[in-house]
Amino acid sequence: MTSIDFAPIARDLRSLKLGAVLDEEPLSRHTSYRIGGPARVYLEPTTEDGVVTSLEWLKNRDIPYFILGQGTNVLVSDRGVQAVVISTSRGLKDCSISGTTVEAGSGVLLTKLSHLAERSGLAGLEFAISIPGTLGGALVMNAGAHGSAMVKVVKSVRVWDPVAGVHQISADEAEFEYRQSRFQRYPWIALSAEMVLALGDHDHIRQTMRHFMAQRKSTQPVGEPNAGSVFKNPTPLYAGQLIERVGAKGWRIGDAEVSSLHANFITNVGQAKASEVLHLMRRIRCVVYQRYHVILRPEVRWIGPGEGGARATWENLWFEEGVGLREPCE
Ligand SMILES: Cc1cc2nc3c(=O)[nH]c(=O)nc-3n(C[C@H](O)[C@H](O)[C@H](O)COP(=O)(O)OP(=O)(O)OC[C@H]3O[C@@H](n4cnc5c(N)ncnc54)[C@H](O)[C@@H]3O)c2cc1C
Known part of the structure; x- marks a missing residue:
């Protein structure tokens, strides 16, 4: 290279x-x-x-x-x-509401959108109150929680791509699935999105959001540096349960530690390195595979050069391609 x-x-x-x-x-x-x-x-x-x-x-x-x-x-x-x-945090921050439609730049925080909708008496984005990150990241990941996800509210997305420039795609074209979208396979950059919500009862929306936040605080290591769920759930199973059952809670490599509150979270308890997190991920994947014959797929996305020194372009960001997580116990 x-x-x-x-x-x-x-x-x-x-x-x-x-x-x-x-x-x-x-x-x-x-x-x-x-x-x-x-x-x-x-x-x-x-x-x-x-x-x-x-x-x-x-x-x-x-x-x-x-x-x-x-x-x-x-x-x-x-x-x-x-x-x-x-x-995207500074440049893609516009946000407007018209009737039940919310239009927002992809740099807008998901929690901000959730609060905005609540203040306007609009239901549908309550789940987003407990998900950190921007709208753009949420579109790429089809972020979701508490039984809902972006796929349920997104109508269209304005994107930039290297071939067609700026244009609009429908939610169907985005091919949202569980923690997946076409954004992960195609070099689209999300600029803004149109979301359609429903008129709802203001107090009920607020109560639901409070309930979700409380639930989050009691089950996840909120406040410790982490990146949410490390692995996707191998539906119908839960990654956290499998990891807990192999006794991985508390496993530690360097300053990367499997949370004792939620086994699918790895926290940085000091000066953890990416290599230590990866090491822990490999160990977890291997032990879960040996015990349950289930291959855990990373939800967290890798950014950086692959082992072959590949450039950090969109197509080689997958763990499987970049850092040797193709086989569970290699
Ligand atoms: C404590 C904690 C709890 C979490 N809980 C949940 C949860 O309940 N549910 C859930 O789904 N996730 C959860 N997450 C994960 C994360 O918050 C979401 O995936 C979020 O949507 C990511 O947004 P981001 O802006 O941080 O994206 P980033 O991490 O910055 O980026 C994620 C990916 O999206 C790409 N990307 C970002 N913006 C754009 C754009 N505009 N156009 C194209 N590509 C883009 C990046 O290149 C990268 O590949 C949690 C994370 C933490 C730390």
Whole structure:
């Protein structure tokens, strides 16, 4: 792989005046795990135009890029990312409500959307009150909880892609499934989404949200650095139950520890490295496979170079391709 000189790229991006451009920005500052080496260039466009201009600019020069929301569902390599990391947090923040339709930029926090809907007496986004992260990340993951998910409310998404530019796709085209969407297989960048909610009883909506938050606090290590569920549930089974049954609660490698509150959470109890989290994931996967013949699939997404030194483009971010988690006990 030829290495890319990012210094002139950062300089040229600065001259475009799209927003802050940071060199060697530690991604541990931008992930809920508090883990991750530096992004060669970290860009924070301040408008949607800025996001689109930067994407076009990078695509035209064949420069690798990666989109980051709030970093609550990612594990970033200790070696960092040889790419321009584009944050959606500043540029994609618009939000409006008309009747029962909510339109929001993909950098808007899901919890903010949940509160906005509640204040407008709209039901449907109560589940989102306990999910950290942005709307964009939630679309990619079809985030869900408490028996609901994004698929139930999304009507359409405005996307940018390297071939067609900015256009709108329907929810059907996004192919939402359990913690999956076409966003994970195709280089779409979500710019904004239209969600259709239902008129609801204000007090009931608020009570439901309170109940969900309380439930969350009593069952998950809220407040400790983590990235939510590490593995997807191998439906109809629950990853957390299988991991608990093999006695993994409390397992620790370096500063990465399997939560004693919820076995499908790995927490960073100090200065954990991505390699330590991966090591723990491998051990869990192997033991669960040996005991139950179930292969756990990661829900957390890997960001960084693969073992072959591949560039951090959208298609090689899977654990299976990048870091040798294809076989459960390799
Ligand atoms: C304590 C805790 C609890 C959690 N509980 C839940 C839960 O109950 N249910 C659940 O589903 N998840 C849960 N999660 C996981 C996480 O919050 C969600 O997956 C969330 O939707 C991720 O949003 P994000 O902005 O942080 O995405 P990021 O982690 O920043 O990104 C996730 C992926 O989406 C991509 N991406 C982000 N924005 C865009 C965009 N605009 N366009 C294209 N690609 C984009 C990134 O490149 C990356 O591949 C939890 C996490 C934590 C830390």
